[in-house]
Amino acid sequence: QVQLVESGGGLVQTGGSLRLSCVASGRTLSRDRMAWYRQAPGKEREFVAGISSSGAFTDYSVAVKGRFTISRDNAKNTVYLQMTSLKPEDTAIYYCNANTNPPYWGQGTQVTVSS
Numbered sequence: 001q002v003q004l005v006e007s008g009g010g011l012v013q014t015g016g017s018l019r020l021s022c023v024a025s026g027r028t029l030s031r032d033r034m035a036w037y038r039q040a041p042g043k044e045r046e047f048v049a050g051i052s053s054s055g056a057f058t059d060y061s062v063a064v065k066g067r068f069t070i071s072r073d074n075a076k077n078t079v080y081l082q083m084t085s086l087k088p089e090d091t092a093i094y095y096c097n098a099n100t101n102p103p104y105w106g107q108g109t110q111v112t113v114s115s
Helices: none
Strands: 003-007 010-013 018-025 034-039 046-051 058-060 068-073 078-083 092-098 109-114
Touching: 003 092, 018 034, 018 092, 018 109, 034 068, 034 078, 046 068, 046 078, 058 068
Parallel strands: 010 109
Antiparallel strands: 003 018, 018 078, 034 046, 034 092, 046 058, 068 078, 092 109
16 A cells, blocks of 8 residues: 655756655654665666765765755655766666655656657
8 A cells, every 4th residue: 555656757968957756644754764776768767866864874876976966845744856967878767766665666757868
């Protein structure tokens, strides 16, 4: 009954910005680490960004560090990914992940960056 739903993906030009949202239902995830992953066609799913339960600590992949910002609003049971200075290499399906046992995954939202 736990569900993660991503939104905010779309088509954007190189250098543009998007903000992704992940809303959880079925349980409160305020005590859990959350993360964003992405998967491009023909490639494996890769880690993008993570955030601690309180939001005090974040980490990023080398590919996105300095351009993306992960945040959360536990009162809204929502995690965000602010994406700036987007590049064509960022084109992928972006997935929200909850580091619970068992883990939960969203259905993904498509981000396409045109050159």
